[in-house]
Amino acid sequence: MAISNEYIQQKLTEKFGDQVFNFEDTYGMLCFEAPKDLNLKVLQYLYDEPSLGFQFLTDLCGVNFPENPNRELAVVYHLHNLVENTRLRFKVFTPVATPDVFTATQLFSSANWMERETYDFFGVNFVGHPNLKRILNVDEMDYFPLRKEYPLEDQTRIDKDDEMFGRG
């Protein structure tokens, strides 16, 4: 009964033309992206259009791709149509220098903390968010720890004097 990925793609292309692109089928889940200023329009359309009805925000998170110039940060939405039981993944990319993305809190109350978490770890500035401050980290923190520029310790480093664990 599920809505087919082709149908979703066709409806989106009808509505937004070539503004929605990079359609992919990842392990059965439709995945696509749109420019970041269109994110609310796309989410609203997916929510309102009766034959689509993606009204449940399963997940919202950030990803950092330091190697993509002007597309360093991504915000990933996982949406679910609970009635037809269809899921999709929608992404917007933003440059790390101007990480402004519109907030989805007007549409989904659940987006509130998930956006705060994304801000906390990636520094995505959600424009219009009612309470955009850090959530899991301390307020005094002055960097965004999940960005790739902050690596964890390399487990193969050899400059440590540690005889007990074979590094010495």
Next chain:
Amino acid sequence: MSDHNITLAEDAIERKTTTINLGPTHPATHGVFQNIMELDGERVVSSDQTVGYIHRAFEKLAERRPLYQITPITDRLNYCSSPINNMGWHLTCEKLLGVQTPKRVDYLRVIIMELARIADHLICNSIVGVDAGAFTGFLYVMQYRELIYEIYEEVCGSRLTTNIGRIGGFERNFTNTAFTKLEKFLKEYPVALGELESLLTRNRIFMERTIGGGPISAERALNYGFTGPNLRAAGVDYDVRVHSPYSSYQDFEFDIPVGKTGDNYDRFLVRNQEMWQSMRIIQQAYNKVQEFKGTDAEVYHADVPEYYLPKKEDVYTKMEALIWHFKIIMGEVDMPKGEVYQSVEGGNGELGFYMISDGGRTPFRLHFRRPCFIYYQAYPELVKDSMLSDAILTMSSLNLIAGELDA
């Protein structure tokens, strides 16, 4: 929740509110939760939560670890039902790697996951009882959770943070002792669950305390991203086991209990009913497992040499096994490129794993969709205008687990 409000004329008395700080380590909140509440007498006017006290940066840690080293991290999310987290993680890896698990492995996993669900719901429901004033039930059912933990112990060697199973199956076959313990549990537990129900379900004090406390409508619950028993108590029959079956859940016959008002009492009833359904599933799975005879009954993992550790005696005697052993332990196996989302029905909702692999040896990005984190946002709305003691009850009936909330 009975109402005995006296209507006063405007300005008859001077109204004053009090701000209190509940938590982060308050004896009445089970876990590390801080709430700053504005009280009018004993009534909650508004509240604001602070989370993150036990944040351990799991998502960052996971970016530097080979897949098998991430399993112990998932243990520490919802530590009341670690096996479900472990299985969810294995399923995610298997989806990415394209591993097909044998039916027997699926059924054994279902047994372990449903046992974990019972352990999770049992804690939650008996704690709701504690907060309503019935401590005995909680202490009494602990010995039945102990039976579940003994089964874990027999299967994987540990009890709370289990690290159970491997990519492709289990680390060893279930022993006869494990099955004997399972039979003992299947025989003894329904009696105890019946006793817990007869202690609380129709108990006047318990009903008065819970009915109408912390209610939420189906629309609000969906908008707040509720999943699991909390969503079902509001009347939406969404269950990942049915909607996106994993680990052969489609082979089982079970019902999804739903509530109506989404209040504390409905959440309690839904969890209780789910435990009965879990018993049904375990019994069916156990019957199916027993149908495997001879060499089929020896199957406990899929054939994935790149990720499943070879037998120790092979490591010492065979070159190939030695090489694989070394490569797996050192995390030197490259993963396929891809992006995968896999969810399982955890103890308190849809537990999702979103993994991006860039073809390296560790995930490029791993995100946990933690159900607690998402639905705890609704807490101020749930407890607004309720009594402080009912707010405590609402918190425990939501089954908030600090480890999962803070990741």
